[in-house]
Amino acid sequence: MRAAIRTRALTKVFRGFRAVDEVDLEVREGSVHALVGPNGAGKTTLFNLLTGFLSPTSGTITVLDEDVTGLPPERVARRGVARSFQITSLFDTLTSREHVELALQGHTRHGFRFWRSERLLGRHRARVDELLEQVGLMPLADKQAGLLAYGQKRALELALVLALDPPVMLLDEPTAGMGIEDVDRTIDLVRRLAAGRTVVFVDHNMHVVGSLADRVTVLQQGRILAEGGYDEVRTDERVITAYLGEAEHA
């Protein structure tokens, strides 16, 4: 089976600090792959490398067998890799509906049509409604994102990724800060959407990891510490020590 994402000796050094260190990651096409590890392990940095927000110090990245090393974020996005952000990242003055419309337009060139009315964006209406419905934001479709509550922003964040309908989806802590109910709803949602795609997600919540992941990669200090099925990894000595070590620090 083809690898959706493959990195070779991927490394990112911040002023001598190796945040991602010689990582060889392989994500199988069509799998749901969890990336876990203590705070500061380099998970978000790895996501930033995979999506072009950071360029690697060394190493290579291929997505669906195409080399994307060093491509800018918009080019990576157009290759079918969409991501959500750990720290909610929205357009404060735009409404939920306007967000999703923008996302649907992202891979077209219609965005350059400065001579047309923005009502043109309304042609996506049915799809927009469907997406907002899926994440439970329909009642707030016309509210500005800056005025949404935290959990609602997380939901909108997810809707944006879904709107891109990407073959490869990277979700950075999709359930961070959510209550139990929303966590379960998000698990359901991700499970449904994973059909026919590849999903890589970061989450500290082991319940989420256990329910979703086909495969788990544990990162520590920028290196891959262990990899395997959830049960396999959970009982791995080194992983237990890594997490216990962190618990003692905290």
Add this chain to the structure above:
Amino acid sequence: MTQSVITQAPADGADVAVAASNPRLRWILLAAGLVAALALPWFVYPPVAMDIVALALFAIALDILLGYTGLLSFGHAAFWGSSAYVTGLIATHYGLPFPVAVIGGAVFAMILALPIGYVSVRRSGIYFAMVTLAFAQMVYFIGYQWSDLTGGENGLQGVPRSFFGIEAVETDSFYFYYAALPILLFGMWAAWRIVHSPFGRVLVSIRDNAPRARALGYEVDKYKAVAFVLSAGLTGLAGGVFAISHGFVALTELHWTTSGDVVLMTVLGGIGTLWGGIVGAFLTVMLADYLASSGFHGIDLITGSVFVLVVLLFRRGVWGTVRHQWNSRRRRRTTSGEGTGR
């Protein structure tokens, strides 16, 4: 193990959406604006009226960048001034009707904006402002040095005002005002169209959160560059009309103080409001005109103080403050019946 729940206070959201959802108010304002534009030369000395409308378009064009894209250009004198010169030169050497000369000036401004925009959009924040300023200074020195063409410090004298042999327009600035007004109104309409287009939506997203726009697949630098060129073109229309109206192009039109003045007008009216530019230009020109005719010698001091006062009292500019008040009253009325979602 979850991260701490960040319960962010709702941001002080902008008013764009609410204002747009009130079409009746928009028509009333539009009609009032048109009447005011048509009536202006009856109340204000026509050349001054022309200055107001031309500078209003200038400020509106700048707001496309400043208010809707989040880019502070400090070099727009380059487009205003170069269009003024090119318009003046076309009118002088070819004797074409002035609208043709003005279009020529605007096209020149857009061509000039291509390389300047291409280079400067790679920078953001204060660096963007510095790069645009640097380019504008280069253009200024070219205008200063190339005196065979531009008249150097003396400016470009005796720009004719040709208009299909219609003498009233060619000689009387009252009639000229009505002949030139459609060009400027077209420019304002174009700015409105741009801001409220699919393209304008992308600009706002870039202003709010450029990295996020990139993650959605938008080539942010290209969008900024196109916005820059469009803004320069509209600025060029304004600068061209200004040149014809005065029958003269001064080197100051290229000077950095001109870039600064239009930023002040835009801020005074309210950033990201578009029509605020009209208010900013009106207040600035009227104040300067009043002070000049009263023989007062510290014009800059007074206009500067007024500017500081307005900015301190009305954080969103004059128009922006009025709009915000209006919208928050509306919002308060509507939210009392609205469900709370989930």
